[in-house]
Amino acid sequence: MRKSSxxxxxxxxxxxxxxxxxxxxxxxxxxxxxxxxxxxxxxxEESGWAGASxxxxxxxxPYISLPPRYRWFGKEKYHAFTAEKRLTFEQCLKLxxxxxxxxxxxxxxxxxxxVGDKPGVTGWEDMARKAESAGAHAIELNMCCxxxxxxxxxxxxxxxxxxxxxxxQNATVVSMIxxxxxxAVKIPVFVKITPEGxxxxxxxxxxxxKGADCVCSVANRLAIAEFDIENINQGPYRLQDExxxxxxSGPWIKPLALRDVYEIRxxxxxxxxxxxxxxxxxxxxxxxxxxxxxxxxxVCTETMLHGFDFLPKWLKQMQEFMDRxxxxxxxxxxxxxxxxxxxxxxxxLHGGYAEVDLDKCTGCGLCSAVGHCNAITIVDKQSRxxxxxxxxxxxxxxxxxxGAIRMVATGVLEKKS
Ligand SMILES: Cc1cc2nc3c(=O)[nH]c(=O)nc-3n(C[C@H](O)[C@H](O)[C@H](O)COP(=O)(O)O)c2cc1C
Ligand code: SF4
Ligand code: SF4
Numbered sequence: 001m002r003k004s005s006x007x008x009x010x011x012x013x014x015x016x017x018x019x020x021x022x023x024x025x026x027x028x029x030x031x032x033x034x035x036x037x038x039x040x041x042x043x044x045e046e047s048g049w050a051g052a053s054x055x056x057x058x059x060x061x062p063y064i065s066l067p068p069r070y071r072w073f074g075k076e077k078y079h080a081f082t083a084e085k086r087l088t089f090e091q092c093l094k095l096x097x098x099x100x101x102x103x104x105x106x107x108x109x110x111x112x113x114x115v116g117d118k119p120g121v122t123g124w125e126d127m128a129r130k131a132e133s134a135g136a137h138a139i140e141l142n143m144c145c146x147x148x149x150x151x152x153x154x155x156x157x158x159x160x161x162x163x164x165x166x167x168x169q170n171a172t173v174v175s176m177i178x179x180x181x182x183x184a185v186k187i188p189v190f191v192k193i194t195p196e197g198x199x200x201x202x203x204x205x206x207x208x209x210k211g212a213d214c215v216c217s218v219a220n221r222l223a224i225a226e227f228d229i230e231n232i233n234q235g236p237y238r239l240q241d242e243x244x245x246x247x248x249s250g251p252w253i254k255p256l257a258l259r260d261v262y263e264i265r266x267x268x269x270x271x272x273x274x275x276x277x278x279x280x281x282x283x284x285x286x287x288x289x290x291x292x293x294x295x296x297x298x299v300c301t302e303t304m305l306h307g308f309d310f311l312p313k314w315l316k317q318m319q320e321f322m323d324r325x326x327x328x329x330x331x332x333x334x335x336x337x338x339x340x341x342x343x344x345x346x347x348x349l350h351g352g353y354a355e356v357d358l359d360k361c362t363g364c365g366l367c368s369a370v371g372h373c374n375a376i377t378i379v380d381k382q383s384r385x386x387x388x389x390x391x392x393x394x395x396x397x398x399x400x401x402x403g404a405i406r407m408v409a410t411g412v413l414e415k416k417s
Pocket of ligand 3: 353354372373374375376385391392394395397
């Protein structure tokens with residue numbers, strides 16, 4: 001973990017406030033292994049991050065908490081793990097106190113889960129009150145972690161009390177906890193929810209209706225990582241034997257995470273705050289999340305792989321983007337994609353056909369192998385496309401290694417309803 005080499009200058013165009021909590025820009029270090037120590041918080045602040053959501057703390061112990069075993073699959077662009085160490089609640093409270101003393105502007109979130117059997121919602125309320133007293137600027141209710149009861153229930157036949165992603169699918173329960181915690185503390189209440197169960201927008205809406213100050217979407221997706229087909233006893237992790245259902249993050253989940261943000265924004269309307277997370281690895285990714293409805297941007301995997309000090313570069317690129325388009329603040333481009341994303345029955349399609357530039361064609365034959373196409377043959381070691389048979393799908397453009405094929409448009413097709 002290196003010291004930040006770039007000092008970030010605040011830019012009012014990025015600033016926002018949720019309740020009485022001010023964020024100097026849109027970027028939050030999302031809860032995970034890069035928000036476990038005071039020194040990480042200091043580095044994050046020096047690099048210009050607006051906030052940090054501390055590593056999940058749960059109460060009471062013992063619950064699943066193991067030494068970390070991570071794996072970054074660079075080619076596939078996903079990060080996966082199952083073994084992970086959480087904070088005890090005592091460690092979380094101490095980190096909040098130390099973090100408040102060591103930083104000035106960094107917004108600190110307590111990312112918490114109650115897993116005990118105190119009646120009703122009292123366990124959640126107690127945790128939130130203690131976190132507030134220890135200095136948390138905001139609470140982030142963890143209704144998202146797929147690596148607790150959800151993992152256990154999917155991997156075994158046993159059922160355990162619902163926590164994290166399995167509880168997070170239940171709009172009634174989640175929103176009831178939100179409502180109770182809102183009444184228990186004065187600081188803003190964020191709730192981080194899960195797409196598992198396919199009801200993320202509904203759960204988000206229920207949380208907003210019960211007073212959530214911000215919904216956060218999303219955490220890891222549960223999936224199965226690459227494994228060795230010659231030895232299925234051995235999972236892909238170093239110093240860990242078994243294959244597992246694993247928590248996926250990184251660029252691989254970005255398209256799904258963008259959809260989740262979009263769905264929530266559509267369902268919840270323009271007013272509420274939304275924190276978008278999932279696979280963000282560049283300023284461009286962050287801009288896409290904002291265009292799909294996010295106010296704040298959470299980043300975890302990228303900070304695990306590269307530390308914190310890429311943020312000034314991202315902010316500069318965002319400033320340049322805003323200058324190019326004349327945007328005075330992020331709100332002016334928030335939701336732009338939400339308004340543009342068109343339903344499948346209203347698309348504008350152009351008629352056309354594929355055409356080969358014979359000077360660029362090497363006759364490799366890749367285009368003629370396209371399984372759903374009957375229009376291409378190789379004649380005299382060159383591609384020939386029959387326009388009458390061409391459906392204009394454009395797959396051949398993508399498979400051609402020399403860029404020899406282009407689509408020719410012939411006019412807008414009549415829309416069918
Ligand atoms: C190793 C690891 C640990 C994580 N721990 C937590 C956690 O304690 N609480 C939480 O809300 N999210 C946790 N997350 C989820 C991240 O905050 C984030 O939502 C998710 O990884 C997607 O973002 P990313 O692609 O930028 O990593 C963790 C992610 C990783 C990779
Ligand atoms: S894939 Fe491209 S280079 Fe190969 S035969 Fe087709 S047009 Fe020619
Ligand atoms: S555009 Fe589609 S249908 Fe037309 S030639 Fe290419 S692959 Fe075949």
